Amino acid sequence: MERLGGLQRTVVSDRARLDFHMWAATEADAHDLCALVRGLIGAISGVRGGVTVYTVAEVGGPQWLPDPESSQPRYAFAAEIHMRGRVLDTPEPGN
Numbered sequence: 001m002e003r004l005g006g007l008q009r010t011v012v013s014d015r016a017r018l019d020f021h022m023w024a025a026t027e028a029d030a031h032d033l034c035a036l037v038r039g040l041i042g043a044i045s046g047v048r049g050g051v052t053v054y055t056v057a058e059v060g061g062p063q064w065l066p067d068p069e070s071s072q073p074r075y076a077f078a079a080e081i082h083m084r085g086r087v088l089d090t091p092e093p094g095n
Contacts, residue, residue, distance in 0.1 A: 006080060015082040017059060027064070027073040034062050034075035041079055052084040 006017040020037055024030035038058070045053050060078035067074045 004078065009082060013054070013082060013084045015080050017078060017080045019060075019076060019078045021065070021074055021076045023067065023072050023074045025073070030073040030075045031062075031064075034077060038062060038077055041081075044081070050086050054082040054084065056081050 001021075002019045004017045004019050006015045009015050020034075020041065022030050022033040022037055024033050042056055042058070044056060047053075057080045058077065059080050060076075062075050062077045065074050065076045066072070
């Protein structure tokens with residue numbers, strides 16, 4: 001997974017555009033792994049690890065994308081995930 005961009009929606013929410021790549025030993029296995037990850041990402045709305053995920057929008061459907069360096073089978077897709085930030089722990093002054 002790699003962040004490709006996305007925009008800050010409000011002062012407390014972000015809409016990250018993420019690129020997901022799935023490698024496997026065969027084209028069929030890479031395809032099946034892509035389908036699994038796509039389904040899991042599509043179902044993450046709600047609170048996850050203290051972060052609220054509002055919506056998930058697929059912006060680039062699954063595509064066959066063999067790795068040019070290794071020739072290993074690979075599929076990829078892109079999604080935008082709109083999520084709310086959470087308060088970060090701030091260090092005490094002098095620490």
